[in-house]
Amino acid sequence: MITFDEAYAIVMDNCLALGSETVPLEQSLGRVLAEPVLSDIDMPPFNKSAMDGYACRRADIRNELTVVEELPAGVAPTKTIGANECAKIMTGSMVPQGADCVIMVEDTVEVSATTIRYTEEETKTNICTRGEDIRAGDEVLAKGAVIQPQHIAVLATVGCTQPRVAKQPRVGIISTGSELVEPSEKATGAKIRNSNGWQLAAQVEQMGCLATNMGIAVDDEEALAAAIGKAMAENDVVMLSGGVSMGDYDLVPGILKNNGIELLFTSVAIKPGRPSTFGVGEQVRVFALPGNPVATYMQFEALVKPFLFNMMGHAFRPRHVCAKLNRDLRLKPAKRSAIIPIRFTAPDRVEPIEYHGSAHINALCSADGFLLCPSEGSSFKQDEEVDVRLF
Numbered sequence: 001m002i003t004f005d006e007a008y009a010i011v012m013d014n015c016l017a018l019g020s021e022t023v024p025l026e027q028s029l030g031r032v033l034a035e036p037v038l039s040d041i042d043m044p045p046f047n048k049s050a051m052d053g054y055a056c057r058r059a060d061i062r063n064e065l066t067v068v069e070e071l072p073a074g075v076a077p078t079k080t081i082g083a084n085e086c087a088k089i090m091t092g093s094m095v096p097q098g099a100d101c102v103i104m105v106e107d108t109v110e111v112s113a114t115t116i117r118y119t120e121e122e123t124k125t126n127i128c129t130r131g132e133d134i135r136a137g138d139e140v141l142a143k144g145a146v147i148q149p150q151h152i153a154v155l156a157t158v159g160c161t162q163p164r165v166a167k168q169p170r171v172g173i174i175s176t177g178s179e180l181v182e183p184s185e186k187a188t189g190a191k192i193r194n195s196n197g198w199q200l201a202a203q204v205e206q207m208g209c210l211a212t213n214m215g216i217a218v219d220d221e222e223a224l225a226a227a228i229g230k231a232m233a234e235n236d237v238v239m240l241s242g243g244v245s246m247g248d249y250d251l252v253p254g255i256l257k258n259n260g261i262e263l264l265f266t267s268v269a270i271k272p273g274r275p276s277t278f279g280v281g282e283q284v285r286v287f288a289l290p291g292n293p294v295a296t297y298m299q300f301e302a303l304v305k306p307f308l309f310n311m312m313g314h315a316f317r318p319r320h321v322c323a324k325l326n327r328d329l330r331l332k333p334a335k336r337s338a339i340i341p342i343r344f345t346a347p348d349r350v351e352p353i354e355y356h357g358s359a360h361i362n363a364l365c366s367a368d369g370f371l372l373c374p375s376e377g378s379s380f381k382q383d384e385e386v387d388v389r390l391f
Contacts (some may be wrong), residue, residue, distance in 0.1 A: 011278055011304075014280050016237075016283070018312070020035070023162070024162065025162070028147050029152060030207075031163070033166075035143050039136055041136055045092045053089060053105045054102065060083060060084050060085075064082060064117050065086050070088040071094065072090050075093065080096060089102060092382065104126065107120045111210040121296035142158055157260050166312035169210065171308070172238045173238075174216075174240045175196050175241050177291060194215075196241035197213045198214075199361075203305070208312075224251055224288045240288045271334065279285045322385075323344065328354060339373075341355055342370055369390040
């Protein structure tokens with residue numbers, strides 16, 4: 001049995017390189033940039049007005065000013081501003097040559113149909129200068145960024161309509177166990193519904209990878225071997241849930257070895273998730289996770305998600321916050337680290353949720369994150385600050 005940190009390092013050191021592809025801008029949300037994006041223009045591309053008002057020379061603002069032109073947004077100036085002249089200008093419009101400030105329209109009065117007067121003593125420049133935000137050639141988005149809506153705006157601004165992104169890992173998901181039936185079936189007798197396959201597929205899709213839920217494989221060596229072989233042939237990553245403990249029907253590790261998978265670890269000192277297994281093949285990586293759904297969920301979040309992001313060139317950094325505990329938390333001495341689901345009761349306060357063990361999947365529905373507690377009987381006092389990793 002190895003520590004979680006050792007398992008994490010092994011997993012991250014054994015990613016597959018999948019290459020890259022270009023996609024249309026409208027299909028790029030959630031994808032990982034495979035190269036930096038450079039701007040092809042200055043932003044703003046010209047000196048533009050930050051206000052509705054009048055563009056003029058600062059030296060003339062105490063004089064009456066003759067309006068020589070009106071400049072709606074998108075209309076280029078045709079005149080140069082001279083002494084005691086101004087152009088009526090809208091926010092975002094190009095500032096004409098000769099003007100070095102824009103006076104706000106609410107600080108002016110009309111003297112005549114073609115003349116205005118400024119009513120204040122001083123003015124800010126109220127001009128956004130060319131290139132003050134971005135210069136042509138600047139890197140605006142870094143390689144490895146996960147494209148979010150605000151990044152879409154930047155890509156559009158710099159004309160990057162075909163961003164180059166990392167290829168998405170294809171992830172095949174197998175739920176093992178003769179006790180399983182699919183959600184559409186009634187679970188009778190000793191049967192239970194398959195939740196792991198659907199949960200893992202949703203977790204994979206949520207982070208921008210391609211999930212294939214390959215259904216249930218019963219506890220039969222021939223059936224399991226066929227399902228695993230098919231999944232390995234069709235995917236970059238295979239995830240199995242169940243069949244990795246020490247029981248007579250836990251057949252997965254042996255079948256993986258027979259399929260050319262080198263198992264790099266088969267046990268991790270963490271609760272829940274001790275039987276978590278990871279192996280490598282020539283063109284495929286395999287995670288065999290425990291069958292209990294909380295353990296499956298948590299091990300995906302803690303171990304598999306960073307791995308899949310790393311395959312796409314993104315250095316995943318989970319969000320952490322500090323919060324105070326509402327009550328004491330004391331764990332029994334153990335040789336394993338413990339993952340404790342946590343919910344917020346106020347913006348800066350948390351409490352452990354009622355949690356009956358690694359089969360208690362509905363407990364996670366009220367959880368906002370978790371504590372990763374070291375082994376050997378961790379204890380925390382009420383009002384003590386703890387580090388919460390957010391889902």
